[in-house]
Amino acid sequence: MADLAGRLLEGLPEAAVVLDPDVTSAYSHDMAGFCVAGEPAVLVLPETVEQVQHILRTATELRVPVVPQGARTGLSGGANAVDGCILLSMVRMNRILELDPVNRIAVVQPGVVNAELSRAAAEHGLAYPPDPSSWESCTIGGNIGTGAGGLCCVKYGVTSEYVLGLDVVLPDGRLLRTGRRTAKGVAGYDLTRLLVGSEGTLGVVVEAVLALRPAPAPQLALAAEFPSADAACTAVCEVMAAGFVPSLLELMDATTVRAVNEMARMGLPDATKALLLVAFDGPGKAEDLAAVAELCRAAGASEVVPAEDRAESDLLLEARRLALPALDRxxxxxxxxxxxxxxxxxxxxxxxxxxxxxxxxxxxxxxxxxxxxxxxxxxxxxxxxxxxxxxxxxxxxxxxxxxxxxxxxxxxxxxxxxxxxxxxxxxxxxxxxxxxxxxxxxxxxxxxxxxxxx
Amino acid sequence: MADLAGRLLEGLPEAAVVLDPDVTSAYSHDMAGFCVAGEPAVLVLPETVEQVQHILRTATELRVPVVPQGARTGLSGGANAVDGCILLSMVRMNRILELDPVNRIAVVQPGVVNAELSRAAAEHGLAYPPDPSSWESCTIGGNIGTGAGGLCCVKYGVTSEYVLGLDVVLPDGRLLRTGRRTAKGVAGYDLTRLLVGSEGTLGVVVEAVLALRPAPAPQLALAAEFPSADAACTAVCEVMAAGFVPSLLELMDATTVRAVNEMARMGLPDATKALLLVAFDGPGKAEDLAAVAELCRAAGASEVVPAEDRAESDLLLEARRLALPALDRxxxxxxxxxxxxxxxxxxxxxxxxxxxxxxxxxxxxxxxxxxxxxxxxxxxxxxxxxxxxxxxxxxxxxxxxxxxxxxxxxxxxxxxxxxxxxxxxxxxxxxxxxxxxxxxxxxxxxxxxxxxxx
Incomplete structure (x- = not known):
């Protein structure tokens, strides 16, 4: 271990190499339950591509396992330490390098927080759609590692749809550049998408070219209460079969509705066995929402509450945001x-x-x-x-x-x-x-x- | 060669094994210029997955190269024969196996023609967006092999965005199943997208699960004539930077405009150095088109011709369809x-x-x-x-x-x-x-x- 830390310090500043077990153990797991976490040998927090290359060359030389990490908001233990490993936290490589409205791309380091990119893009009238629940803290590198999704994916797709190109440090320290900065491109095998969702098992992303979209208009939402989960699922199928493209289409069952109700006193009737939340953000959103309200009623909804405006929509969507905290209680x-x-x-x-x-x-x-x-x-x-x-x-x-x-x-x-x-x-x-x-x-x-x- | 044909016939009907050099040489190249084509040993036209497996097992056994083909409309020589190869034409595996409006997927064999799938999807109010120029003859298998694009990709993306899962026969005859039938999924490395665009160098696609979208409304188009290519390119950048999402945004330069003009007597003025075609298909299309017309004028367009309706739009887009035939003359x-x-x-x-x-x-x-x-x-x-x-x-x-x-x-x-x-x-x-x-x-x-x- 002294060897390992010593070798790492040859290419890293002292502040980037952490041996204090109180700190390393705090970094040793993500948010998944039922997952063992090993004891890391060292935590490193590089700030440059060259430092990442040095870390991986060292790991290869000494045959030490490497566990790359973002914000450790993952839910599958993918970022958990294994015994004797180098915990490679990418959170300090957190700069947005480019934001280009004409080409609708962002070039970012992996430690950029999802919400920060979203806010920076919004200043240019753009959006980075994938929006996992942890978007205020999770990093783009972690999103790429897991192939993260979110609430808006039903309309806008998941992370892999938005990654155009990657710079990746391979285990032996070589730098691989995949993909492109152009909207289209089919030269060679698609290594970019092979790396998206590879959970840190192939290499370490040190830079990403991401596609952005024009920022959508605010959503208009409705909530529909159903007397059974079956009826709510029928409504979902009918909405999709009818060709609607909602920007959000979420379902909560009786257990979740009750938990949210108890936590937030939302006044949902006990007879509600499933709650559907539907939103649109396109130009015809009011008409779409009215049509979906009809479909929900036809599928047996006992109550359909359409929002009149953005504020009311946000209130309705609050129920969804409370679902996991409510169940956690x-x-x-x-x-x-x-x-x-x-x-x-x-x-x-x-x-x-x-x-x-x-x-x-x-x-x-x-x-x-x-x-x-x-x-x-x-x-x-x-x-x-x-x-x-x-x-x-x-x-x-x-x-x-x-x-x-x-x-x-x-x-x-x-x-x-x-x-x-x-x-x-x-x-x-x-x-x-x-x-x-x-x-x-x-x-x-x-x-x-x-x-x-x- | 007798050996090869004999072995192939052990698992294939006679009609599926073609040795006639007149026929095999007709199948020996795609539509690319400047590309040599070798002399194939045999052309095979399987109709089942098992037959494809037999062909590839035979090829492995006898160490014979295999060149998979769709409709041979490709433009890079990817389907050209190499000397002594098995030309593996997938055109007889041309059935649409499922078309599912609720899940918005189609399950197809690789020989299905792009336009046939589009028409079948349209009957359910759905669309398969990728639309290469050859869409009336090219096959889905070929589209997957090349990662084909088209005119509507500016809004709807390319082939890889629409392939959810694949059945692929590997060179040794094993059947690989990749991906999924669900809208989302991140289990394991994304082999599906690794195979899209792999140009028949990894295996042979025998079945594909494709994502469909609700059919868009008819497009509304405008044509804008520019005094220079630069001005037209400026307009393109401004349209995109302003956050518009056109369903088509095509540019033809002076040479192309002249050729089209000569072929079709469209009456475009000689001063036109670039022609921009812009279309929208969303709910606010008329407003979007009016705004883009303004942007084009501001960028220096000498003339902007907006279509009043679908028929006029089709007429404008005809110029784009004639571009390649006109240059061919x-x-x-x-x-x-x-x-x-x-x-x-x-x-x-x-x-x-x-x-x-x-x-x-x-x-x-x-x-x-x-x-x-x-x-x-x-x-x-x-x-x-x-x-x-x-x-x-x-x-x-x-x-x-x-x-x-x-x-x-x-x-x-x-x-x-x-x-x-x-x-x-x-x-x-x-x-x-x-x-x-x-x-x-x-x-x-x-x-x-x-x-x-x-």
């Missing part, structure tokens, strides 16, 4: 991230309700319904061993159900540690073998974030 | 495909004009201007050896210019044979080495479309 929570074809979301909700019943647990459903991306939130008492075991079991049952319904074990959070064993089931043997071989092309020594994902 | 043509940041498109046009001058050649510019994707069309007399050599030279000079301006050698046509030597210049040594290693993971024997791209 009920106990320890573990959030899953299973996406299914949206036509099968009703089955998913029924199935999760059955699992909750059988396991005698509370499981709240918070769904990016337009994308079929469900977040079952398992609530349990972490001090109760048997209950914790049942929580873990139901977490697995939820993934099995998702796969059975033609879905994926992770819509936007990533595989990390949490779902590593499940990845093989989703990919199958041929896919898994190819993925392992690709990993070996980038990282022949297996030092990049070992034990994660693949 | 002037001699043999060779179409390039260089994309640059849109802020540098004016420099690109000036540079190409200089090249045309110096090489004493006609070069027409047809540009997907909103994307900075230029198609310089080099016109020459193919019977004149010296002129042909100058054409080839200018083709290369155009690519060098594109790279110099921060662009890419191919925005949407692919690398194929035509630009293989240039790919290394764009990727650099680190990227090229990784790409070669990835190729070896999929195709260790190097039998898939050898000599193309990488």
């Amino acid at each position: 009920l106990g320890t929570t573990m959030i899953d991230d299973v996406a299914v074809p949206r036509s099968r979301m009703a089955e998913m909700l029924r199935g999760v309700a059955r699992i909750a019943d059988r396991q005698r647990l509370t499981i709240g459903m918070v769904c990016h319904a337009g994308d079929g991306n469900t977040h079952p939130v398992v609530v349990f008492d972490a001090t109760d061993e048997a209950q914790s075991a049942r929580a873990l079991e139901s977490f697995d049952e939820i993934m099995a159900l998702g796969l059975e319904l033609g879905g994926t074990i992770t819509g936007e959070h990533g595989v990390g540690l949490l779902k590593r064993d499940w990845l093989a089931r989703e990919l199958g043997p041929v896919g898994l073998e190819l993925q392992r071989q690709i990993k070996a092309v980038f990282d022949p020594l297996g030092i990049m974030n070992p034990g994660k994902t693949i | 002037l001699g043999t043509t060779m179409i390039d495909d260089v994309a640059v940041p849109r802020s540098r498109m004016a420099e690109m046009l000036r540079g190409v004009a200089r090249i045309a001058d110096r090489q004493r050649l006609t070069i027409g510019m047809v540009c997907h201007a909103g994307d900075g994707n230029t198609h310089p069309v080099v016109v020459f007399d193919a019977t004149d050896e010296a002129q042909s050599a100058r054409a080839l030279e200018s083709f290369d000079e155009i690519m060098a210019l594109g790279l110099e301006l921060g662009g890419t050698i191919t925005g949407e046509h692919g690398v194929g044979l035509l630009k293989r030597d240039w790919l290394a210049r764009e990727l650099g040594p680190v990227g090229l080495e990784l790409q070669r290693q990835i190729k070896a993971v999929f195709d260790p024997l190097g039998i898939m479309n050898p000599g193309k791209t990488i």
Whole structure:
């Protein structure tokens, strides 16, 4: 370890190399539950590409594992330390290098916080759409690592749609430049998108060219209360089949609605078994919203509350923002991230309700319904061993159900540690073998974030 | 060869194995100029996944190269035969397997023609946006192979944005399933997008899950005549910087305008040095078009002709559809495909004009201007050896210019044979080495479309 720190200090200032175990242990995990974190050897906080290259060359030389990190807001343990590793925190490389309204691109370092980029883009009338819940603290590097999504993805797509090119330091310290600064380009294999969502297992992003969009107009929203989750899912399918393009389409089940109600005294009737939030931001948004209100009523909504303006819309959307905090008040929570074809979301909700019943647990459903991306939130008492075991079991049952319904074990959070064993089931043997071989092309020594994902 | 045909016939019906050299030579090249085509050993036209697997297993066993093909409308020689190869034409696997309006996906075989999918989707109020010029004949498999673009990409993006999952037969006959049927998903490395644009060098697509969108409303267009290409490029930059999202934004230079004028007697004044076509299809299209008309006038447009309705719009857009046929009437043509940041498109046009001058050649510019994707069309007399050599030279000079301006050698046509030597210049040594290693993971024997791209 003295060797390692000494070698690192040959190319890094003292302030960038942290050995204090109080600090390193604080950096040793992200926000996922049920994930072990090892003991890191050292935490490094580089500020330049050359420093990152030095760190990775050192790691290769000494065969030390490297765990890259952003703001550690991840939910799958992907940023958790492994024993004896270099924790490579990219948070100090946090500059927006370019913001170009004509070409609608931003060039950023990985430590830039998502919300900071959004605010900087807004000054030019532009937007960087992917908006994970943690957008006020999560970094673009972390977003790229996990392939992050968010609420607006139903209209605007996820992170991989917005990454045009990357500068990546490979495990041996070489600098790889992928992609382009142009709107289009098909020269060679798409390594950019291979790296998006690779969770730090192939290399370390040190710069990214991101596509921006014109900032959308403020959203206009409605809330619709349904007497059953089935009816709400039917409404979702009908909205999408009718060709609407909402900027937000979220669903909360009875458990979540009750929790939000208790926390915020929103006065939702007890008969509400599911709440749908729909928003539009296009030029015809008032007409679209009125038409969707009709569809919701036809699908059985007991009450449809359309907002008259932006302020009322924000109030309605507040219910969604409170969903996770409200569920958190009920106990320890573990959030899953299973996406299914949206036509099968009703089955998913029924199935999760059955699992909750059988396991005698509370499981709240918070769904990016337009994308079929469900977040079952398992609530349990972490001090109760048997209950914790049942929580873990139901977490697995939820993934099995998702796969059975033609879905994926992770819509936007990533595989990390949490779902590593499940990845093989989703990919199958041929896919898994190819993925392992690709990993070996980038990282022949297996030092990049070992034990994660693949 | 007898061996090869015999082995192939063990798993294929007689009608699927063609040895007649008249037929095989007709299949031996795509639509690219200046590209050699080898002599194929055999042409195969499978109808099932199992047959494709048999073909590739046979190829691996006998170490015979395989060249996959769609409709051979490609412009880079990617589908050209290599000596002694199996030409693997996928055109008979041409069924639309599913079309699902709720989940907004289509599941198709690779031989489905782009326009057929578009028409089938339209029956459900849906659209498959990527629309290469050859859309009436090109296949989805070919589109995936090249990462095809088109006119509407400025608003709707290119092929890779619409491919959710693939079934791919690997060179050794194994079946790889990538991606998903869900709107979102980040489980494992994104092999789907690695395969899009891989030009048949990694495997053979036998089925694809494609994302569809709600069909847009008919476009409303305007034509703006400019006294210089510079002024037209300024208008493009201002339209994009102002946050407009046109559904089409095309530019034709003086050479192209003259050729179209001569062919179709459109009555454009000789003073027109560049023609801009702009269209919108959103709810506020009339207002957007009026605002863009103002921007064009402010940028120096001598005449702005807005369409009153769909019929007039179609008439205006006809000029763009005639651009390539009109240039074709002037001699043999060779179409390039260089994309640059849109802020540098004016420099690109000036540079190409200089090249045309110096090489004493006609070069027409047809540009997907909103994307900075230029198609310089080099016109020459193919019977004149010296002129042909100058054409080839200018083709290369155009690519060098594109790279110099921060662009890419191919925005949407692919690398194929035509630009293989240039790919290394764009990727650099680190990227090229990784790409070669990835190729070896999929195709260790190097039998898939050898000599193309990488």
